[in-house]
Amino acid sequence: MYVYGDGKEPINLDELDSYKSFLLALSETIGWVSVISPLILISSFLLLRTSMRRVTSLPDEYLDELEIANRDWAFKTGYLVIRRIGLSVAAAFFILKILAFNPSINFDDDGNRIREGLEASLYAVESYLASLTAYGSFNFYFTVIALMTYVAYTFPLILLAWRESKFPEAIPVLEKVVPLGATRLIARKYFRRASLVGTLFIGWALIQVLGLYLALQFSFPYISDFLIYSGVLFFYLFIVVPYAMFVYVWASIKTVEILKAAKANNYNQGKNAGSAIGALIFFVITQLLGISIPILFSQIGRFSGGDNPILIIFGLGLAMIPTQILSFVFIRRLGKEEEKAD
Known part of the structure; x- marks a missing residue:
């Protein structure tokens, strides 16, 4: 190399x-x-x-x-x-x-x-x-x-x-477990936030296209530079990306809590096992994709030109969105099955 x-x-x-x-x-x-x-x-x-x-x-x-x-x-x-x-x-x-x-x-x-x-x-x-x-x-x-x-x-x-x-006596731990009755509410909140993230990303892409069009067709340097670089890029890096990371972390924490509640209520067995296992599989895939991003990012300095993995990192970040959405599709189904059982 x-x-x-x-x-x-x-x-x-x-x-x-x-x-x-x-x-x-x-x-x-x-x-x-x-x-x-x-x-x-x-x-x-x-x-x-x-x-x-x-x-x-x-x-x-x-x-x-x-x-x-x-x-x-x-x-x-x-x-x-x-x-x-x-x-x-x-x-x-x-x-x-x-x-x-x-x-x-x-x-x-x-x-x-x-x-x-x-x-x-x-x-x-x-x-x-x-x-x-x-x-x-x-x-x-x-x-x-x-x-x-x-x-x-x-x-x-x-x-x-x-x-x-310093005190060896055992202290009782009150473990907070999300009730399965709130699963559909959490899933609905996630889909609303994920839709907002997707809308912001699509809007950013459309604004980039508009900026390029103005720069090539009408020669508006100040407006096009603002749309492509300074203003909208700042909004994307410091508002959209942190909010997307917040949604990812929040959804990961809620997924763990819901899967723990499903296990405690034996909803990972029988006819509900498919929903619980599906949510777990796509949750693990999402976390593996998330871990691979900083690992690849640390290797950027070793590559140059077309070998730079920045496009791979961008693709992994995009791949995390559908995998986490699929995880919450199974979580929502798990909530529906729990409501039917009640």
């Missing part, structure tokens, strides 16, 4: 020595982990929140004194630590700025400002922080704010889980 290096010359990966092959594999692993890291963080938060749902969600009258004390201590300590860390970092930056302040400005023969001592060290830190935004300040600050928000929500739950783990 050939890839293109910095000099745009093809490199044969089969001719790399063991050390370079190891570095290449390591960089690919880091790139792959960086792609799915948001999914890992969100999944870990959801698992942590699910495990602590009883203590964090139930009113005080359903908890004993120890659970109430652990919950209050965890959230109070968590937010206190976060506040103090933020205050300490802000104070440290402020003190360094004051200590490094130099009212005199001197230049060398080339016109460069002369910095010495603490001022030079602070300037080096500022240069490093500025270099972090070299590939886009929006992405950098979005990542920082997202991580700070994640820590603010997760840290108290980590403290609560650690505090609860």
